[in-house]
Amino acid sequence: MEDKTASIRAVVIITGLIVVIIVARLSLKLSRAFFLIAGADIALILAVFVCLVIRECYNRRRKLLEKRLVSEGRELRVEYSFLRKVAGVPIKFRLKELEDATDNFRALLGQGGSASVFKGILSDRTSIAVKRIDGEEHGEKEFRSEVAAIASVQHVNLVRLVGYCCLPRGPRYLVYEFIPNGSLDHWIFPGNRTKNHPRGCLSFDLRYRIAIDVAKALSYIHHDCRSKILHLDLKPENILLDENYRAIVADFGLSKLMGKDESRVITTIRGTKGYLAPEWLLELGVSEKCDVYSYGMVLLEMIGGQRNVTVIENGSNKSQRKWQYFPKIVRDKLREGKVIEAVDRRLVGVGAVDERQVKRMVNVALWCIQEKPGLRPSMAHVVEMLKGRVPVEEPPDTQMIVVDLLSIDGEESGLQLGPKIAAMGLDCCDIPSSSSSSFAMSMLSGR
Structure with missing residues (x-):
């Protein structure tokens, strides 16, 4: 012109x-x-x-x-x-590209406290899951933690970061590969139904294979990366299943990076109640053994097909409701030689369940949830035990302090808990009643 x-x-x-x-x-x-x-x-x-x-x-x-x-x-x-x-280098997307791929963020896959996940399709027909992190201060911290943890690692059982979108103001976006079969909780808990996720009941063999997949992923980030990565929010909702029902560990928003020479770091309690290790609840710092504890709790939920902490209602009288702690039930069944009774009832009558595999999984899980961090195995050793390469010894009897907490009324929640918690051997000398009460509430709170 x-x-x-x-x-x-x-x-x-x-x-x-x-x-x-x-x-x-x-x-x-x-x-x-x-x-x-x-x-x-x-x-x-x-x-x-x-x-x-x-x-x-x-x-x-x-x-x-x-x-x-x-x-x-x-x-x-x-x-x-x-x-x-x-x-696997992540690319930077423009917001317009993500809006076009997700149809202006209409296909909601899931929603959490500070983030929402949407399904999308890129121009090259690649299916993606876009995680939108809301909030300025918390969003920035979660965004940086997740990118730092997952952008540089490559493992078949870890979710792959495709790209990101970071605006000067407003939400931040992480673009992941889309995992078709959704999260594990929709496949192990009965009645967990949502229209946006596939659902069903996994066989015990698949659950056992998934347990090994997750253990491999955690072993990799704990031992085989340049910087040790702590996931710190392992739960069935953060374990995805691909088209072949192989486990993919996702959601590193709360993760921490540790140097190889560091044994423990101090951080605020931000994980999901019910999966937090006792030493984290007592603010004694976190280590890779916190992930081991969470893994053990997930393993027990996979075995039983139920949440570890549930409420049993007695009619309409709420004062007579009881708490049920599944790990204690599993431990008791193991002692009685009836460990098969702890398995998800939907599996026992339908397909063959190998009692030796059940016993091995239960023993590994009970090792992982030991109150003393030093007694818990490393995730590399967990992989070896689940694969049958090393014998699995019977775990020592645990205090299972949460059972005592479940039996305490609200008015007595601050009484005589210091000695019980101190008995766990977590290097804590003087624990005030407020800390004990906080510990009780953290363990009993729902998701």
Whole structure:
């Protein structure tokens, strides 16, 4: 457009100068003034021609450079796309791209305290799950934790970060690969029904394989990464199942990075009640053994097909309701030699359940939920035990302090809990009643 305008102006100027020469010739004849005007006009006409030639050369050179840059840019995009697929490098998305992929964030897959997850399809037909993290301060902290933890790791049982979108103000977005079969809780707990998730009842063999998959993922982030990664929010809702029912550990929003020489770090209590290790609840710092404890609690829920802490109502009288602690039931069944009775009832009557596998899973789970962190095995050792490569010894008897807490009325919640908690051997000397009460409430709270 600019080239066309410049050419029109040049033609108009040259035409005007020629008209001036003709008028000067007719009016001034061959006088000296005519020759001066004619010379000046011819000089201007030549100057306009020179400008047009220079502009045309400049335009040709510019177009060649643009073609070269476009070609090089295309090659760079192809190379970057190749490297991203090979190395798993996350890419930065524009908000408009995510809005188009998710149909303006309409397909809600799930929602948590500070984040929502939406299903989407990219322009190359890749299915994705977009996690929108709301809130400025908490959102920034969760966003950085998740990117730092998962962006640089590669494991078949860890969710893959495809990209991200970070705006100066407003929510932040993480783009993950879409896992078709949803989260584990929809496949092990009866009555857990939502329209956006597939559902069913997993066989015991699949549950056993999933237990190994999750153990492998945790072992990898604990022992095989440059910086030790603590997940700190392991629960069935954060374990996804792919099309082949292989486990994918997701949601690293609360994760922590530790140096190889660090044994424990201090952090605030932000995980899910019911899966938090006792030492974290007592604010004694966290380590990879907190993930081991959470894994043991998840393992027990997979075995029984029920939550570890449930309320048994006695009619309409709420004062007579009772708390049921599934780990204690499992421990008692193991002692009585009736461990098969702890298995999900939907599995016992339908398909074959290997009692040896059940016993092995129960023993591993009880090792993992030991109150003393030093007694819990590493996740690498858990993998070896579940695969049958090393014998699984009978775990020591645990205090299971939560059972005492469940039997205490609200008015007595601050009484005589210090000695009970101290008996766990968690290196705590003086525990005030307020801490004990907080511990009780944390253990008994729902999700």
